[in-house]
Amino acid sequence: MSTLDKILEEIKKAESIVILTHENPDGDAVGTSLALYNALKTYGKNNVDLIIPECPKTFLFLPCANEIKKESNIENYDLAIVIDCATLKMLNGWVKYFENADSTIVIDHHGTNTMYGDYNFVNPDAPACAEVMIVALNYFNMEINKNIGTCLLAGIITDTGGFKYQGVTAETFEFVAKLLNKGVNVSDTYRKVLQVKTKSAFELGRLASNRLEFFENGKIAYTYVTIKDYENVNAIYGDHEGIVDVGRDIEGVEVSIFIREIKGKGLKVSLRSNDKVNVDEIALLFGGGGHLKAAGFSINGDIEAVKEKVINEVKRYL
Numbered sequence: 001m002s003t004l005d006k007i008l009e010e011i012k013k014a015e016s017i018v019i020l021t022h023e024n025p026d027g028d029a030v031g032t033s034l035a036l037y038n039a040l041k042t043y044g045k046n047n048v049d050l051i052i053p054e055c056p057k058t059f060l061f062l063p064c065a066n067e068i069k070k071e072s073n074i075e076n077y078d079l080a081i082v083i084d085c086a087t088l089k090m091l092n093g094w095v096k097y098f099e100n101a102d103s104t105i106v107i108d109h110h111g112t113n114t115m116y117g118d119y120n121f122v123n124p125d126a127p128a129c130a131e132v133m134i135v136a137l138n139y140f141n142m143e144i145n146k147n148i149g150t151c152l153l154a155g156i157i158t159d160t161g162g163f164k165y166q167g168v169t170a171e172t173f174e175f176v177a178k179l180l181n182k183g184v185n186v187s188d189t190y191r192k193v194l195q196v197k198t199k200s201a202f203e204l205g206r207l208a209s210n211r212l213e214f215f216e217n218g219k220i221a222y223t224y225v226t227i228k229d230y231e232n233v234n235a236i237y238g239d240h241e242g243i244v245d246v247g248r249d250i251e252g253v254e255v256s257i258f259i260r261e262i263k264g265k266g267l268k269v270s271l272r273s274n275d276k277v278n279v280d281e282i283a284l285l286f287g288g289g290g291h292l293k294a295a296g297f298s299i300n301g302d303i304e305a306v307k308e309k310v311i312n313e314v315k316r317y318l
């Protein structure tokens with residue numbers, strides 16, 4: 001029996017299912033979770049909850065996003081399925097739903113996945129967890145309709161930066177071609193996921209751009225935003241998306257570092273690289289993770305001190 005057979009068996013057996021994803025969820029986390037949520041409902045599973053404590057506004061256009069819960073009264077689900085999440089730690093405060101579940105499944109595409117589920121379906125070669133989900137849903141014979149397809153496409157578009165990252169494969173386009181045939185609107189989804197930003201997000205980006213600094217002969221770009229900045233421009237969670245890419249896209253930059261202060265949660269450091277540096281390794285040193293060219297971690301401390309620590313670490317990899 002393959003892992004997917006076992007996973008389907010668990011799904012069939014379970015009366016109640018909870019779907020979870022990593023903290024600071026991106027479009028792949030939200031989109032892939034929602035795709036599974038929609039697919040399980042269509043499959044006839046009535047007692048399914050998708051719990052995402054802080055879903056960025058950007059993804060609320062996705063089908064059934066209005067059904068996402070912030071928390072649940074149910075203490076013990078029969079089955080917990082975790083999407084796009086490399087480690088248990090990244091479930092943050094919602095690990096209780098996972099730990100209390102009778103059975104657990106992990107579906108992911110991070111090379112750093114610690115295989116913490118009873119059943120783990122992980123493909124590190126997939127550029128988005130959405131692609132891993134497509135393979136699983138096809139195997140389960142669960143139909144990918146237009147709604148499910150739109151959620152999956154949001155995941156692919158997010159994690160491939162709009163089909164432009166190196167991880168993109170021929171299969172990515174084959175999957176997307178199939179989604180197109182289901183009536184999924186690629187340009188509309190692309191625009192909503194990657195291009196449209198709120199005025200607050202623009203203002204936050206402007207602040208970050210204004211204070212962008214270069215180090216090591218322009219090989220490192222660095223910027224940050226504080227809680228005060230968020231308040232000054234009325235920014236909300238998710239409005240920082242894309243800021244880290246501004247530094248990365250400047251000629252000569254190898255690594256872009258972006259630090260943001262999060263209320264009550266310390267600092268979140270995002271790292272992006274171009275050709276030479278594996279930022280996943282650097283993030284791991286600080287207890288985080290991610291991918292070769294996109295990674296991050298949470299840390300406590302003063303912005304200036306953390307900036308120095310991270311820059312010193314990045315220098316060693318240049």
Ligand SMILES: [Mn+2]
Nearest residue numbers: 028084129159
């Ligand atoms: Mn992902």
